[in-house]
Amino acid sequence: MKCGLVAADGAVLHRETRPTPRTVPDRNDGGRAVLDALLETVVELGQKAAADGHTVRAVGVVVPGIIDAEHGTVSAENLLWVGTPVLAELQAAVGPGRQVVLAHDVRGGGYAELRQGALKGTTNSLFLPLGTGIAAAMVVDGSLVSGDGYAGELGHTRFVHGQAAELCACGQYGCLETVASAAALARRYGVRTGRVVDGAREVLELLAEGDADAAIVWEEALAALVDALVLYTTLVAPTRIAIGGGLVGAGETLLAPLRAGLHERLTFQREPEIVAAVLGEDAGCLGAALMAWDRVTLDESGEQGG
Ligand SMILES: [Zn+2]
Secondary structure (H helix, E strand, C coil), X not given: CEEXXXXXXXCEEEEEECCXXXXXXXXXXXXXXXXXXXXXXXXXXXXXXXXCCCCCCEEEEEECCEEECCCCEEEEHHHCEEEECHHHHHHHHHCCCCEEEEEEHHHHHHHHHHHHXXXXXXXXXXXXXXXXXXXXXXXXXXXXXXXXXXXXXHHHCECCCHHHCCECCCCCECECHHHHCHHHHHHHHHHHHCCCCCHHHHHXXXXXXXXXXXXXXXXXXXXXXXXXXXXXXXXXXXXXXXXXXXXXHHCHHHHHHHHHHHHXXXXXXXXXXXXECCCHHHHHHHHHHHHHHHHHHHHHHHHHCC
């Protein structure tokens, strides 16, 4: 897990990465080990801040999965959390008088891109990281859409039909994530060829070398992504789309065909720019802190307003 101390102006004062405890599904502790590591991290960072002469005003935490904003609970399959009361546990750990903000990791990343990165200055835009999974952070009319914690699951919408549709981890068939995530590229190449590859990175290397199977897997991913971007553009008219996650390491190999595919398909819709996200793996961590500072600002303005 990535964590840090961030000043009110968004400057990062300290950053560190800590190991996330491995979850073992057949020794299910309800994700307790992960939650305990998170709580310990928050407490220890608070102690570090105090030792360095800073005052922690608020804590921002972003996690994967479905965050029920109303109840502060999280369900995240890979952390073994099912309706886990993460917000209440965090609040108990940091004590009274400090705000705790809990959000989805992709929305955290999208918020950082909006405030300081590739989406800065936009009021309608999309942050779409293509990593192990796919989820979206949607900026609509100047606000990050959360849908009470449930919004942005573009990765779990069907873009592959018929026999080719594979079962997704979410239980549906043919999801964007099953064909266009970094994990899907490696898995699909492996299934096609019987070769085990070292992630999407190796598939991209094979693609660059002219490997025909890599090209097919890549084209299928691009086709589903173009479909997804056409849908998103038609529904909410972004002016800019920032692609992030591991796959954006492919650079123009990814971005140029997405632009061309979208340009070819759109007729009446406003055509968005397609760019690479700029904040990389730190985006979620930074976004969590920026959201926490927003809460402080909101509370202060509320108090001043009576
Ligand atoms: Zn799915």
